[in-house]
Amino acid sequence: MKASALPVEHSFPTGSHGTTLVLMVCAGWLWAGIYASPHSATPTEVAAATGRSATVRGRELxxxxxxxxxxxxSLQSARRWLDRQGVRVRDLTAKEPA
Structure with a gap:
């Protein structure tokens, strides 16, 4: 992926109470936010990470x-999308203790 194409973002339904997870991939970091609905303007939870890697544990990203x-x-969709954006997604579900 060309650096000029960044940042990119995509939203995923969480499957819980109508909330939506928005992921944003930037040149050297990732951002994630939970929104109460697809129409909400402000996230209720946010997280960011330096680097371009994420981890899966069970059904959590x-x-x-x-x-x-x-x-x-949604987890499968998010993993595929992150992979297409050049983000390394490690799966620790059954490989290592949490």
């Missing part, structure tokens, strides 16, 4: 110190 629970389908 971890960006920096923030952990975001997602439905299995």
């Amino acid at each position: 971890q960006i920096g110190t923030g952990r975001f629970a997602l439905s299995q389908k």
Whole structure:
């Protein structure tokens, strides 16, 4: 991916109470925010990480110190999207203790 194409963002339904997870990939960092609905203007939770890596534990996507629970389908979609953006996603679900 060309650096000029950054930042990019995408939203994913969490599968819980109509909330939405928005992910943003920037040149040297990631940002994530939970919104109460797809129409909310302000996130209720945010997290950021330096570097371009994320971690999956069970059905949670971890960006920096923030952990975001997602439905299995949304988690798969988020992982594929992050991968296409050049983000390394480590899966610690069954490989290492949390």
